[in-house]
Amino acid sequence: GIGCEGGGGNGEGEPNSEGNGENDINNDITDPCIRYNVEQILSRDCKNELTKFVNEIFDNNKEFDLVLTSLPFANNSSMAAYTVTEVPLIDVLRTSIKFNTNVLSGATQEYITTVIFHEFTHAWINHFYTSPHTNAEQHNMMTNSPRFSALVEALLEMFGGPNGTLSYQDAVDLAWGGNTDSIAFNNLPSTERNRILQRIQDFKTGVSGTPCQ
Numbered sequence: 001g002i003g004c005e006g007g008g009g010n011g012e013g014e015p016n017s018e019g020n021g022e023n024d025i026n027n028d029i030t031d032p033c034i035r036y037n038v039e040q041i042l043s044r045d046c047k048n049e050l051t052k053f054v055n056e057i058f059d060n061n062k063e064f065d066l067v068l069t070s071l072p073f074a075n076n077s078s079m080a081a082y083t084v085t086e087v088p089l090i091d092v093l094r095t096s097i098k099f100n101t102n103v104l105s106g107a108t109q110e111y112i113t114t115v116i117f118h119e120f121t122h123a124w125i126n127h128f129y130t131s132p133h134t135n136a137e138q139h140n141m142m143t144n145s146p147r148f149s150a151l152v153e154a155l156l157e158m159f160g161g162p163n164g165t166l167s168y169q170d171a172v173d174l175a176w177g178g179n180t181d182s183i184a185f186n187n188l189p190s191t192e193r194n195r196i197l198q199r200i201q202d203f204k205t206g207v208s209g210t211p212c213q
């Protein structure tokens with residue numbers, strides 16, 4: 001099962017994401033699988049850097065809001081999600097993450113969780129840097145060692161360990177998801193790129209990984 005403390009956890013940590021007015025993380029996701037994975041990521045027993053960033057910056061902080069929603073993107077978009085940090089309104093900086101149900105509804109929990117962490121990394125960059133602004137530039141930043149390692153470690157915390165569903169190599173391969181336009185990815189040998197793309201597709205389509213229930 002998905003959860004922290006070695007990947008085989010039962011996901012019983014108390015989530016921080018009810019959007020009940022007591023905090024500034026609003027989980028308005030209607031898709032049950034995406035919502036469940038967000039709740040498990042934000043549970044208080046998760047110690048990875050990305051979960052800690054989201055909880056520490058947005059939870060109980062009146063200056064920063066995080067709004068999470070799910071919907072079918074228009075025009076058959078293949079984009080799984082996107083993140084926007086809006087111009088401050090009344091001294092509140094709002095970050096919105098929208099998840100594409102057309103892409104994610106049939107995906108595995110490992111793939112969905114990778115997309116969530118990827119978007120959290122966009123929010124991280126938006127929070128700490130005034131630039132870069134383009135997706136490609138941010139993806140180049142994501143594939144720098146500290147941020148890439150943070151994503152790998154986050155995935156292993158959720159799904160690794162002796163009872164987990166992800167090996168270290170699987171976590172590394174999934175971490176490239178969404179970053180295939182980066183300089184670092186395109187510097188890999190073509191055989192390695194093709195292998196990684198196939199593994200990402202395996203987790204996206206359910207050939208590997210944990211289906212939503």
